[in-house]
Amino acid sequence: MTFDRSPLEWIDGRIPVFAPCSAADRANSRYDRDFNVPDVYTGIAYGHRLFGDGSAEGLYRTMSALLLASAPKTVLDLGCGVGRVLYDCAPALPETQFAGLDLSYNMCRRSVQLLNGLDPIPLPGLERWGRPNIVFSEPRQLPNVKIAQASALNLPFAPLTFDLVLATLLLCRLPDPVAGLAQMIRVLRPGGRLLLATPCGFNTAEPWSQFVPPERLREHLSILGLRIDEWFENLTYREVIDAHGNAHDWRVRVIATTSLV
Numbered sequence: 001m002t003f004d005r006s007p008l009e010w011i012d013g014r015i016p017v018f019a020p021c022s023a024a025d026r027a028n029s030r031y032d033r034d035f036n037v038p039d040v041y042t043g044i045a046y047g048h049r050l051f052g053d054g055s056a057e058g059l060y061r062t063m064s065a066l067l068l069a070s071a072p073k074t075v076l077d078l079g080c081g082v083g084r085v086l087y088d089c090a091p092a093l094p095e096t097q098f099a100g101l102d103l104s105y106n107m108c109r110r111s112v113q114l115l116n117g118l119d120p121i122p123l124p125g126l127e128r129w130g131r132p133n134i135v136f137s138e139p140r141q142l143p144n145v146k147i148a149q150a151s152a153l154n155l156p157f158a159p160l161t162f163d164l165v166l167a168t169l170l171l172c173r174l175p176d177p178v179a180g181l182a183q184m185i186r187v188l189r190p191g192g193r194l195l196l197a198t199p200c201g202f203n204t205a206e207p208w209s210q211f212v213p214p215e216r217l218r219e220h221l222s223i224l225g226l227r228i229d230e231w232f233e234n235l236t237y238r239e240v241i242d243a244h245g246n247a248h249d250w251r252v253r254v255i256a257t258t259s260l261v
């Protein structure tokens, strides 16, 4: 699995960058404005290990189970964030090549610390949420995982590169989810699987009528040549925010498909 172009820059000399973002853009990004953001997402996505809290496990274990069931040889995790699905699946499939892509420089940095790292990771960003002195002490060194910075709207891979593409909690963060889906299909091999999990938390009007209604989305996926293997609604994904247990609940739609084209 190789990139179809050269990186335009590097983060910390080791993470290739395909969609450079200026410092000003990053300061305005909800996912990149500072390092507290990946600390908070590390607390949420790895809450079972850090706090014995399983609030996020329903979603992550569902996505991992769907991935592992098809035993793919090449996997792309789009909008991988802090890399939780990669953390679970890459050790289980050591012969499989995994790529994790995210637009946020800091999410990429955190994924590398967690997935290609040795050192314990302090999480000072959790202190203001009532959780001081938290350290993630179980980073993994996974030679079969590559992290890169790129946009889901312009993937740096040739067509037909992957056996499986997954996008967990990404679609409604994209300015153009239709274009994002087209990119996912482009890099998927015929017979490959596309796994989507979205709380449909769109904040522009168009997707609510054109993309969110199940019959519209089914039609859209069918036009893209995707067969729907599984579809279910209302998987609760609970993001626990603080030491008191205050939380946001998301009602996640999960769709597993196979590409017929």
Ligand SMILES: C[S@@+](CC[C@H](N)C(=O)[O-])C[C@H]1O[C@@H](n2cnc3c(N)ncnc32)[C@H](O)[C@@H]1O
Binding pocket: 031, 045, 078, 079, 080, 081, 082, 083, 084, 101, 102, 103, 104, 107, 150, 151, 152, 153, 167, 168, 169, 170, 173, 174
């Ligand atoms: C809600 S988080 C989900 C992270 C991860 N998939 C998980 O479930 O834990 C959404 C992620 O999508 C990333 N993202 C947003 N827009 C993106 C884009 N255009 N291309 C790639 N990643 C993007 C964000 O930086 C963030 O890490």
